[in-house]
Amino acid sequence: MKTLDRVVVRFAGDSGDGMQLAGDRFTTSSAIFGNDLVTLPDFPAEIRAPAGTVAGVSAFQIHISDHDIFTPGDHPNVLVAMNPAALKAHVGDLEPGAAILLNSDAFDERSLQKAGYAADPRADGSLSGFKVYEVPMTTLTLEAVKPSGTKARDAERSKNFFALGLVSWMYSRPTEPTFEWLAKRFASNEMVREANTLAFKAGWNFGETAEIFESAYEVKPAHLKPGTYTNISGNTALAWGIVAAGQLAKLPVFLGSYPITPASDVLHELSKHKNFGVRTFQAEDEIAGVNAALGAAYGGALGVTTTSGPGLDLKAEAIGLAISLELPLVVIDIQRGGPSTGLPTKTEQADLLHALYGRHGEAPLPVVAPSTPGDCFYTAIEAARLALKYRTPVIVLSDGYLANGAEPWPIPDVATLPDLSREFGMATEPNKILADGSEVFWPYLRDPETLARPWAVPGTPGLMHRIGGLEKSDGPGSVSYDPVNHDLMVRLRAQKVAGIASDIPLVEVDDPFGKAELLVLGWGSTYGAISAAVRAVRAAGAEVAHVHLRHMNPFPSNLGEVVRSYKRVLVPEVNLGQLRKLVRSEFLVDAQGLNKVGGLPLRRTDVELAIASQLEMLRTEGR
Amino acid sequence: MTDLIAPATTRKDWASDQEVRWCPGCGDYSILTAVQLLMPELGAKREETVFVSGIGCSSRFPYYMNTYGVHSIHGRAPALATGLAVARPDLHVWVITGDGDALSIGGNHLLHALRRNVNLTIILFNNQIYGLTKGQYSPTSEAGKVTKSTPFGSLDHPFNPVSLALGAEATFVARTHDMDRKHMMETFRRAYQHKGAAFVEVYQNCNVFNDGAFDAITSKDNRPSMLVPLEHGKPVRFGPDGEKGVVLDAHGSAVIVDVSEVGEDALLVHDEAREDPALAFSLSRLASGPYSPTPIGVFRAVERPDYGSLVEDQLADAAARKGPGDLAALLRSGTTWTVA
Numbered sequence: 001m002k003t004l005d006r007v008v009v010r011f012a013g014d015s016g017d018g019m020q021l022a023g024d025r026f027t028t029s030s031a032i033f034g035n036d037l038v039t040l041p042d043f044p045a046e047i048r049a050p051a052g053t054v055a056g057v058s059a060f061q062i063h064i065s066d067h068d069i070f071t072p073g074d075h076p077n078v079l080v081a082m083n084p085a086a087l088k089a090h091v092g093d094l095e096p097g098a099a100i101l102l103n104s105d106a107f108d109e110r111s112l113q114k115a116g117y118a119a120d121p122r123a124d125g126s127l128s129g130f131k132v133y134e135v136p137m138t139t140l141t142l143e144a145v146k147p148s149g150t151k152a153r154d155a156e157r158s159k160n161f162f163a164l165g166l167v168s169w170m171y172s173r174p175t176e177p178t179f180e181w182l183a184k185r186f187a188s189n190e191m192v193r194e195a196n197t198l199a200f201k202a203g204w205n206f207g208e209t210a211e212i213f214e215s216a217y218e219v220k221p222a223h224l225k226p227g228t229y230t231n232i233s234g235n236t237a238l239a240w241g242i243v244a245a246g247q248l249a250k251l252p253v254f255l256g257s258y259p260i261t262p263a264s265d266v267l268h269e270l271s272k273h274k275n276f277g278v279r280t281f282q283a284e285d286e287i288a289g290v291n292a293a294l295g296a297a298y299g300g301a302l303g304v305t306t307t308s309g310p311g312l313d314l315k316a317e318a319i320g321l322a323i324s325l326e327l328p329l330v331v332i333d334i335q336r337g338g339p340s341t342g343l344p345t346k347t348e349q350a351d352l353l354h355a356l357y358g359r360h361g362e363a364p365l366p367v368v369a370p371s372t373p374g375d376c377f378y379t380a381i382e383a384a385r386l387a388l389k390y391r392t393p394v395i396v397l398s399d400g401y402l403a404n405g406a407e408p409w410p411i412p413d414v415a416t417l418p419d420l421s422r423e424f425g426m427a428t429e430p431n432k433i434l435a436d437g438s439e440v441f442w443p444y445l446r447d448p449e450t451l452a453r454p455w456a457v458p459g460t461p462g463l464m465h466r467i468g469g470l471e472k473s474d475g476p477g478s479v480s481y482d483p484v485n486h487d488l489m490v491r492l493r494a495q496k497v498a499g500i501a502s503d504i505p506l507v508e509v510d511d512p513f514g515k516a517e518l519l520v521l522g523w524g525s526t527y528g529a530i531s532a533a534v535r536a537v538r539a540a541g542a543e544v545a546h547v548h549l550r551h552m553n554p555f556p557s558n559l560g561e562v563v564r565s566y567k568r569v570l571v572p573e574v575n576l577g578q579l580r581k582l583v584r585s586e587f588l589v590d591a592q593g594l595n596k597v598g599g600l601p602l603r604r605t606d607v608e609l610a611i612a613s614q615l616e617m618l619r620t621e622g623r
Numbered sequence: 624m625t626d627l628i629a630p631a632t633t634r635k636d637w638a639s640d641q642e643v644r645w646c647p648g649c650g651d652y653s654i655l656t657a658v659q660l661l662m663p664e665l666g667a668k669r670e671e672t673v674f675v676s677g678i679g680c681s682s683r684f685p686y687y688m689n690t691y692g693v694h695s696i697h698g699r700a701p702a703l704a705t706g707l708a709v710a711r712p713d714l715h716v717w718v719i720t721g722d723g724d725a726l727s728i729g730g731n732h733l734l735h736a737l738r739r740n741v742n743l744t745i746i747l748f749n750n751q752i753y754g755l756t757k758g759q760y761s762p763t764s765e766a767g768k769v770t771k772s773t774p775f776g777s778l779d780h781p782f783n784p785v786s787l788a789l790g791a792e793a794t795f796v797a798r799t800h801d802m803d804r805k806h807m808m809e810t811f812r813r814a815y816q817h818k819g820a821a822f823v824e825v826y827q828n829c830n831v832f833n834d835g836a837f838d839a840i841t842s843k844d845n846r847p848s849m850l851v852p853l854e855h856g857k858p859v860r861f862g863p864d865g866e867k868g869v870v871l872d873a874h875g876s877a878v879i880v881d882v883s884e885v886g887e888d889a890l891l892v893h894d895e896a897r898e899d900p901a902l903a904f905s906l907s908r909l910a911s912g913p914y915s916p917t918p919i920g921v922f923r924a925v926e927r928p929d930y931g932s933l934v935e936d937q938l939a940d941a942a943a944r945k946g947p948g949d950l951a952a953l954l955r956s957g958t959t960w961t962v963a
Contacts, residue, residue, distance in 0.1 A: 032960045177958070230957045240953060247950050254710045274941035276948030279709060279934055283702065284735040291699040291732075292706030295675070298693055299711035321696050411959065414951045458691040458707075458714050461670045466639065466686045468676075468694025478641065479686065 001172065003218045006065035008073030009167060011160075012090050013082030013103075015048050015058045018160035022080075023060025025164055025181065029173040031231045031408050034221025035064040038528060040072035040601065041404045045261065045344040052114035057089040064171070066220040070528035070535075072405065074603040078170070080163050082106060082137070084115035091127070099131045101166065103159065105138035133212055137162050137203075144202030148194035158199035165203025172218045175204065225410060232409040234373040234402030235262070238306075238332060239269035241380025243276050245330075246302050248381065249388055249420035253278040254296030256289040257306045261344040262400045263334040266306045286311035290318040290331065297327045300426065300457035302384060306332040309351055310341065312358070312395075319393050320359045321469050323493065326444075326453045328387035328394075328424075330380070335399040337599045346599025347400035349524055350575035355395040356553050356582075362490045364497040366390070367552040369397040371527035374409035376402060379550065381417065389423040389503075390496055391452045397552065399574075401601040402525045427454035427463055432475070443467055444477035451496035453477075501554040507562055510534070511545035518614050519566035521591070523549040523579055526572050526602050533607035542615055549579070560587040567621075570594060570614050572607050632663045639689040645680060650801035650827035651748065655687055657807040658746075664808075665815055667715060674717045675704040677724040680755050681748035681827075684719040698729020701736035701745065705930075708742050712931040715815070718745040722763040723753050726782050730762075737793040739930040740819040746811070747784055747824050752833035764833075765912050785907040785922055788822040789900045795821035796903060797921045800850075801828060802841045806919065813921055819929040826913060837913045853906065853920035858890035861916060869909065877905040879916055895924045 009026065011019045020041055030037050040061040049056030063073035075095040081087040083106040091100070102122070112120055121127055122134065141159040142152060150158075168175065178200060186193035207213055232240075246253035255278065257267040271280040279296070283289040290305040297303030307315060312333045322329045335351045337343025355367045366386045370379035376398055383394040430439035431454060443465040444453050456463040465477060473480035474488050509519075522530045527548050534546045547562060549555070563569050563583060571580040572594035580593045594610035596602060637659045645651045662672070672690040676682035678697035685692030691714075695703045700718045708716045718736075725733045725747050736743060752770070753759040759772040763784065767776040788796045795817040799810040807825065814821035826837045840849035847863040859869040860882065868882045868890040877891065894902060903922040910917040 028958055032958065034960070034962065224962045226962050228955070228959050228961045230955065230959045232957070236957075243948070243953060244950055247948065252710065254706060256706055273948065273953070274938045275945040276950075276953075277938060277942075278948075279938070281706065281709060283705075284731055287699060288702035288705070288732055288735065291695065291702035292709070295693075295703035295706030295708075296710035297706075298703075299707045299714065301710040303706065303710075317696050318699065325693070411954045414954070458673045458711065459671055464669050464690050464692075466641075466674075466688070466692035466694065468685070468692075469678075469696055470694065 001216050001218050003220065005067065005219070006063065006069065007078065007171060007217065007219055008061065008063045008076045009078045009080070009171070010059055010061040010076040010090060010093070011080045011163065011167075012057055012059040012086035013080075013160070014051050014085070015044060015046070015056045016051065017058070017082045018157070019058050019060050019082070022160040022164040023062060025178050026167060026173065027062055027231060027406060028181070029168065029175075029177045030062065030064045031229065032177050033174050034224070035066065035219055036068050036222035036224060036408060037062055037064045038069055038072045039063075039406045040401065042600075043345055052083055052085055052111050054085045054089045054115060057086050059086070059090060064219050066222050068222060068224065070532040071601070071604050074605050078167065080167060082159070082163065084112050084117055084121070087121060088115045088117065094130060096129050097131065099133065100127065101133050101135060101163070103137040103163070104134040105136045135166065135206065140202055140206060141199045145195040145198045148191055148198055150191055150195040155195060158195045161196045161199040162203035165200035166207045168200075169204040169207030170213065170216055172216050175200075224408065227410040229408045229410055231406050232373055232377070233265075233404055233406045234370065234376040234398055235265040235334070235404070236269055237373055237376035237409070238380050238396070238398060239266045241377040242270060242304055242330070242384070243273050243278060244377070244417060245381045245384035245420060246276065246278065248417055249302055249384060249424075251300070251302040253304060254293055254301040255280045255304045255306065256283050256292035256296070257281070258283050258286045258289045258311060260286070260308045260311050262336055262403045263306045263308045263311070263332065265403065266332060266334070286314040287318060290315040294318055294322050294325070294327060294329055297322075297329050298325070298457070300455070302330070302388070303328065304330045304332065306334070308334045308336045308344075309338045309354070312351060312354060316359050319365070320361065320363050322393040323359070323363045323365055324469050325467055326391045326493075327455070328391055330383045330387050330394055330396065332380070332396045332398065334403045335397060337597070343599045345400065347525065347601055348574050348597060348599065349397075349399055349526070350578065350597065351397060352523075352552060352575065352578040353581070355397055362494060364494050364553065365392055366394045366497055366500055366554070367397060368394065368550055369524035369552055370402060371524060371548055371550065373402050373405050373407050377409075381420070382550070385418065385420050385423055386500060388420060389452065390450055390500060391455055392497060397524060399525050424455065426460075427456035428460060430462060441465060442475050442477060444472050445475050446492070451492060451499060498554050501557045504551045504556055506558040507547050507549065507556045509545055509547050509562055512538070513543060516543040516545040517567040517618050518611065519545045519547060519563060519569045520607070520611060521547050521549070521563065521569055521571050521579070521583065523552060523573070526574065529602040529604050529607050530572055532604040533611060536604065536608050537611050544611055544615070552579075555586065563587050563589045563591070568592065568614050568618055570610055572602055572610060574602060632669070634659045634663060636669065637662045637689050639687055641686045643687050644683065646831050648830040649680070650750065650829070651681060651684070653801045653804060654746070654748065654807065654825055654827060655684065657804050658811060659688070660804075661808045661811050661815075665812065671713065672715050672717070673707060674719055675700045675707065676719040677729055678755070679721040679724045679753075680829075681719055681721040682724060698724055698727070699732060700724070701729065701732040701743065704743050705736055705739070705741045709931045709934050712742065712935055716743050718743050720745065720747050722747065722749045722751060722761045722784070726762040726784060726787070734791045737788055737791040737820050737822060740794050740927050742818060742929040742931050743820050744814050745820065745822045746814075747822070748827040749784060749824050750827045750829035750833055751836050752829050754829050754832050758832035781912065783907060783911065784824045786904060789904045789907055789923060792900060793822045793923070794819045794925050794927050795921070796923045797822070798824045798826070798919045800826035800837060800841045800919065810920065813924065817924060819927060840913045840917050849916050851909065851916050851918040853893050853895070853918050853922060855893055855895045855921065857893060858887065859893050859906070859918075860890060867916070869906070871905060875901065875905055877909045879909070895921045898925055
């Protein structure tokens with residue numbers, strides 16, 4: 001058996017071939033085995049695009065290693081292609097010399113034609129740079145599952161487990177987790193369980209006995225920090241973070257949401273947790289979702305709405321109302337390719353300026369962005385903290401890559417999580433004595449430190465008040481059209497949000513020797529690609545600094561000082577330069593961009609090349 | 624605390640300190656008065672009462688009530704109120720809206736609040752015009768209406784709000800008008816007492832942009848012959864001497880007849896509690912607008928579990944089955960492994 005330090009496997013097939021499931025199972029067994037891993041599901045927006053076409057190909061990539069890694073890998077070492085379309089769609093991404101496991105049963109003339117192949121790629125020499133293994137997966141699966149009594153049509157559906165079994169053998173994955181999962185998942189359907197189990201074993205045994213593979217490989221467990229881990233996707237982490245925030249704030253959670261890719265899984269997950277007092281409301285539309293969440297917040301709940309770009313457009317007016325009402329609200333935007341319907345299942349970071357500025361009037365709000373799937377949990381809690389403490393809507397910018405990608409996540413000790421209930425209080429009594437000695441409640445009399453207004457929830461005697469989207473007078477909160485008052489209120493709302501800078505951590509600069517002249521500044525889901533690239537560049541002997549932002553508005557108070565202290569600043573983003581624009585306008589720094597908007601996360605090598613080019617310019621400038 | 628009886632309130636207790644800024648002579652004043660007079664009679668508590676509105680003249684209403692109130696954004700009051708009512712089933716939530724707010728920009732939210740049967744008392748001020756934007760036609764304006772935005776007459780076929788609510792299977796649907804305080808108060812009282820979504824259309828005169836829109840039916844002289852009072856369990860009958868009545872024809876349509884011709888026994892007996900909304904719908908079609916005899920009163924009042932209660936039941940059921948939420952257990956609910 002040969003030992004590898006890391007391997008990147010991509011499962012690809014038709015949308016109905018169960019590739020996501022195969023990938024998930026491979027992920028779980030690798031996690032339990034102890035590898036570090038990062039995953040990248042990649043599927044079409046159509047539930048069932050025409051079978052056998054390139055448009056209908058669904059893929060799942062996983063990077064496993066014996067050391068800590070940051071990305072799902074740039075170029076797969078192994079491609080499992082269940083049909084010609086899957087081969088066609090993915091062969092271009094493979095590392096030279098990569099292994100390709102083909103389901104040779106699927107390479108008939110018709111399938112080749114559907115995939116758009118004029119000639120059989122197996123015969124025309126186009127695969128000569130790869131190790132191609134032709135395996136009649138369909139035939140072998142049908143044969144293997146016969147004892148289960150499954151009908152031929154259903155039996156064929158187990159071929160993803162055959163492929164999983166074969167790849168599991170190739171990389172010496174433990175088999176028990178898969179068998180256990182099958183037993184649990186199909187507890188009430190013995191025939192399907194048996195068929196899938198037989199197919200998996202047949203795939204494994206084929207690897208061991210067919211003598212077409214030189215040997216199996218081993219990727220040893222990684223030296224992860226001690227602790228108990230679970231495999232978590234960004235959307236699950238967000239949902240759990242919201243549940244946690246409700247518990248930590250001692251508030252009931254109300255989610256108002258409308259299904260939208262790739263955010264729906266947050267709604268699905270939260271709707272399971274009613275025993276935490278979580279109310280989930282699938283609204284009639286995006287607008288109703290956010291308004292219902294705001295109504296619940298007015299009533300004293302932790303109001304949350306989840307969406308993606310098109311939904312954020314629709315919610316803009318209600319978010320403006322939340323800014324005016326100064327009520328806590330968490331708005332989670334799982335960014336996807338835009339504009340318009342764009343690329344629903346693909347990732348992008350192009351909603352940053354929308355989140356910051358996408359409302360009429362002067363309407364600032366805090367924006368936070370998680371950097372890894374696991375970080376989504378903590379970012380949700382931080383968003384809730386800011387919302388509750390400053391009585392403001394907060395936008396969380398996750399994206400499709402974080403949403404569906406997964407990584408091993410050290411489960412935190414609940415006792416170490418912040419006690420959000422100490423960050424805010426609800427008004428219980430009048431807060432103002434008038435000249436005539438009467439005690440009244442002024443809904444816009446602010447806390448002098450945070451500038452937050454009191455949160456007086458209905459049901460509290462004596463604090464009845466009326467608020468709305470019309471401009472309010474500073475203090476009493478009555479409708480006011482006074483020019484001086486409006487100018488003051490606009491400034492107060494802006495100051496309140498800007499003041500949050502003193503309540504968030506300073507940016508930490510990763511610059512081991514403090515000698516770098518180039519700073520790579522990133523935000524959100526590019527953390528993995530940038531970290532991996534920075535590590536590679538340093539391993540090659542160069543100096544480079546890395547800052548990764550979580551708070552996008554306001555920025556940490558030392559960010560300007562940090563970016564100005566480097567000769568060059570590189571901002572890699574999956575957009576056309578939105579953070580770069582902010583950095584340039586805020587700090588008058590001539591930041592450079594690395595911008596790719598292909599619906600895919602940045603690759604480590606993309607960032608590495610951009611860093612190399614910046615370092616080269618530094619050298620040239622230095623001469 | 625159960626022994627405590629809320630101290631009696633008066634109309635004054637329900638009026639806020641804000642100056643009412645509707646145009647002098649606006650029908651909104653009489654609706655406000657009716658509600659302020661009714662609240663003490665209902666024994667309602669100000670701190671447990673919330674008025675939520677959208678945008679439009681009527682939506683200024685919450686500012687004038689000494690209760691909790693939210694003046695939200697155009698059309699969204701039913702959505703915001705849904706979140707509030709579901710999060711806080713202990714409150715009594717009113718929605719104040721208008722024909723443009725509820726039926727045009729916010730039509731979707733109204734329909735869904737009604738079909739879900741959210742525990743809301745929804746009062747729709749219908750003046751058949753856009754007032755706050757100074758006089759464009761609304762979704763209830765009659766076809767051919769000449770306004771600033773339709774100098775050659777509107778081409779839109781109008782909504783009948785009562786038919787619309789019945790079509791959404793609202794469990795409580797009523798109509799009243801701003802010229803009859805007693806009828807308004809009685810209708811609002813019934814709406815208030817209804818568990819679930821209660822929808823009341825109020826014919827309201829906009830004396831600036833659509834003055835007299837309802838005169839044909841609501842003026843003192845015309846009322847007896849033009850308003851058809853609906854009373855549960857009683858024959859549907861109207862006219863100064865009760866000489867007119869309503870029967871269902873062979874197609875199930877409500878038609879107006881002379882009682883002397885058909886005989887009293889042939890008259891339709893109103894049944895607001897009938898599960899099938901078809902009867903109420905037929906009555907709602909009796910008049911296509913306020914120009915011919917028009918039914919007022921409660922069209923439909925049936926019982927169906929309200930949305931908020933169903934949500935509470937699910938929460939209680941989940942807690943009973945799974946026990947109260949345990950965050951540490953949740954975080955370990957997937958496959959876990961330990962690195963030493």
